[in-house]
Amino acid sequence: MAPTPPGNTRTRVHVVSDVHGNARDLARAGEGADALVCLGDLVLFLDYADHSRGIFPDLFGVASADRIVELRTARRFTEAREYGRRLWAGVGGDAEKLVEDAVRRQYAELFAAFPTPTYATYGNVDMPPLWREYARPGTTVLDGERVEIGGRVFGFVGGGLRTPMRTPYEIDDEEYAAKIEAVGEVDVLCTHIPPEVPELVYDTVARRFERGSRALLDAIRRTRPRYALFGHVHQPLVRRMRIGATECVNVGHFASTGTPWALEW
Numbered sequence: 001m002a003p004t005p006p007g008n009t010r011t012r013v014h015v016v017s018d019v020h021g022n023a024r025d026l027a028r029a030g031e032g033a034d035a036l037v038c039l040g041d042l043v044l045f046l047d048y049a050d051h052s053r054g055i056f057p058d059l060f061g062v063a064s065a066d067r068i069v070e071l072r073t074a075r076r077f078t079e080a081r082e083y084g085r086r087l088w089a090g091v092g093g094d095a096e097k098l099v100e101d102a103v104r105r106q107y108a109e110l111f112a113a114f115p116t117p118t119y120a121t122y123g124n125v126d127m128p129p130l131w132r133e134y135a136r137p138g139t140t141v142l143d144g145e146r147v148e149i150g151g152r153v154f155g156f157v158g159g160g161l162r163t164p165m166r167t168p169y170e171i172d173d174e175e176y177a178a179k180i181e182a183v184g185e186v187d188v189l190c191t192h193i194p195p196e197v198p199e200l201v202y203d204t205v206a207r208r209f210e211r212g213s214r215a216l217l218d219a220i221r222r223t224r225p226r227y228a229l230f231g232h233v234h235q236p237l238v239r240r241m242r243i244g245a246t247e248c249v250n251v252g253h254f255a256s257t258g259t260p261w262a263l264e265w
Helices: 055-060 062-073 077-091 095-113 128-134 173-183 214-223
Strands: 012-016 035-038 118-120 139-141 145-149 152-157 188-191 227-230 240-243 246-250 261-264
Touching: 055 062, 055 077, 055 095, 062 077, 077 095, 095 128, 145 173, 152 173, 173 214, 188 214, 214 240, 227 261
Parallel strands: 012 035, 035 118, 118 139, 152 188, 188 227, 227 246
Antiparallel strands: 012 261, 145 152, 240 246
8 A cells, every 4th residue: 555644634646548759758657656656558569659669660761760650550450460471581580579678678667667556457468477576566557456555445457368460468358358347346447358349449539439348347346446547548538427326537648758647536
């Protein structure tokens, strides 16, 4: 549980998601808060707003990044995978190591920027096995688990569901639903992906529906947490809406705004 300053009966938590390499603002994200909550996607593999940023353009150049974004945005996923295979084939047998080394460099900087205490879960572009190496004392990693912060129970479920994008931490619907079930009734339900509601899963810039979770939506209706917090969709049709008694909030704008969402009680 995050400590509350003597005489202070209120708790303030800052929440971020989709950091995508923004270590500078992450280092300030906990200022004025009793705890920071991070809902994943620390890694910047490819910036859809600026194709010159990320691991992909560093390896293959901006023109290749332009092309892969064009194909994915047009939902020509088979062509995009084939184009990507040709690029990776040119790298040779060291492709996996090159990516891991690049991710490690980002993780070293990003985990060093986390304030104490931080409670974090994985996004779909993260590499969970590496988190154990970089999470320092003061950073608690949770997935399908609960923690108490300031007298309220927070539940965490990380990762994403299977998509044609084949990002690193995508899991089957059944496995994801089991993690939602393991969390149970909480005050604040924290996930990387949103519940499966059209207004929450459609990205207005990428012009496509992202994967949301039906199991998450069912759990929100059934357990009625005070808040459901998530990211993943960077430019949703709606950033905030109520589902029954639950306030659902998309906090997945940190990479571009550098501003955490604040929850105080």
